[in-house]
Amino acid sequence: MIKIGILGYGNLGRGIECAVRHNPDMELAAVFTRRDPESVHILTENVPVYRARQAAEKKDEIDVLILCGGSATDLPWQTPEYARYFNVVDSFDTHAKIPEHFEAVDRAAAESGHVGLISAGWDPGMFSLNRLYAGAVLPGGRDYTFWGRGVSQGHSDAIRRIEGVKDARQYTIPVEAALEAVRSGGNPELTTRQKHTRECFVVAEEGADLARIEKEIVTMPNYFSDYDTAVHFISEEELLRDHGGIPHGGFVIRTGKTGWNDENSHVIEYSLKLDSNPEFTASVIAAYARAVYRLHQEGQKGCRTVFDIAPAYLCPESGEQLRKHLL
């Protein structure tokens, strides 16, 4: 059994807990929280909840520690710090800062003799893998990533910060015509506006100026001004009833040519349709936790990404079984 620890018990942490339950070769060993452990009620019976600062003391009880903090302020220090004591996996998703995060985790993990895997999830993660595989197979082609239909937490938060807004949920939606243009192999140049639309469901405070709120949303720089944005004002009950989930997904499409004179076209498409963004992310992380455990058993150390892991490491089955049943 692979003993899993969770650091940070929010949506992602709870997703990891559920993923562990779906993987018969894993067990949850402990949850670490920055809150008062007495106030944190987890789903699994008979598993201790400790203070985050106690984690290092428990290092011998855990094979892989999953870091479930945020990419903005938590993971940049947490992943290198905990790699001193544990094999670690995180879902660091600030694409531009991945190289420096990799370096920091690599130094810490190489020094302590652990394996750290960063940026597991679906983007970065499964989408990255599909960009890589498709790019390797169709060099000279072109790839496109579309996101949605799904809830963007960052955009929802941006709306909530507007005066007069009580709550909000923002969906990112890929434009069907753009998807079709890409699939046709025409290598279209697509503007931000042509690729995605944004749809906002907003609960306003009583008596708030709805026209002003709508205008503030659709003209907000970076978040909305480059998109066609629809704003719907709804009641709090409707928001809870119809928009309580955290769905997401998207598409990675690559088109490219083969043949002596590029006479043949090909379309490679990978898509995800997810009821729960954090639970799917957690499911990917769980599979990579298995890989990290095995690499460490082999004596490997340092930082890895999904690009560095041979697929067979993700599965509990032997190479022989995989060749027989899946190849």
Added chain:
Amino acid sequence: MIKIGILGYGNLGRGIECAVRHNPDMELAAVFTRRDPESVHILTENVPVYRARQAAEKKDEIDVLILCGGSATDLPWQTPEYARYFNVVDSFDTHAKIPEHFEAVDRAAAESGHVGLISAGWDPGMFSLNRLYAGAVLPGGRDYTFWGRGVSQGHSDAIRRIEGVKDARQYTIPVEAALEAVRSGGNPELTTRQKHTRECFVVAEEGADLARIEKEIVTMPNYFSDYDTAVHFISEEELLRDHGGIPHGGFVIRTGKTGWNDENSHVIEYSLKLDSNPEFTASVIAAYARAVYRLHQEGQKGCRTVFDIAPAYLCPESGEQLRKHLL
């Protein structure tokens, strides 16, 4: 530059030649044929064509030899035999015999100090990878593979063997309703007939009994009797004009649940739409030839499959570049 050799110059061999042209870090070093080399005209200038039996003499001129024979009678002996002299890649696709083929290639390659990679292509190959990744991420889910719309060489050949048939082309077509049922997450049990239909374009000899030919096709055991099959009689000109290509493709879809009580559903879908089956297969093989070259440079040896190759090995870019641009 990675020096590529091709053994067997049919559709796949020519596809490899085209793929080498699309990969700037590769060059074609030689083609080996069982025909008279004088009769084989390749596309690349100033590259020698040798007799297959001369291959071993040329081992120092080639980094990776691509075996382009058939899975039924060529590859079972060719891949182990040539692994004695070369790093090799094949597209062995008799799924049931992969384990024994793996063992034979592994013995030969381990003994000679080479790397052999078997069963590269799209199924087995990219489809296998997608079955593995999706299965690792959604344990307890279920996956479905659909093929087509595409030309099945085996079924086309079976029709050609019927008396009174001059030529034929058979397309395998996935049933749209079955695809939708799978994507909906309903885990349907699908019969052979419900998953695919077959469409045949047949050129009959003059005066042949068309009704008899049609009946022989649709009732043919193993090939057609378990399917809804449409038969169209067309002229030889129409066959050449409208059915000269070798398109193929298909879908790998996995659905699965997450959450403490399986309350959330997810759909992972990978699809290919290929103008040329052999050229796409060749493009996958070329990427794996790069991986094989690098593994050999590292001193590895023995047999591998796509499951054993860390994705980064497929790309000419460094790990640093991949993390920066693709992750």
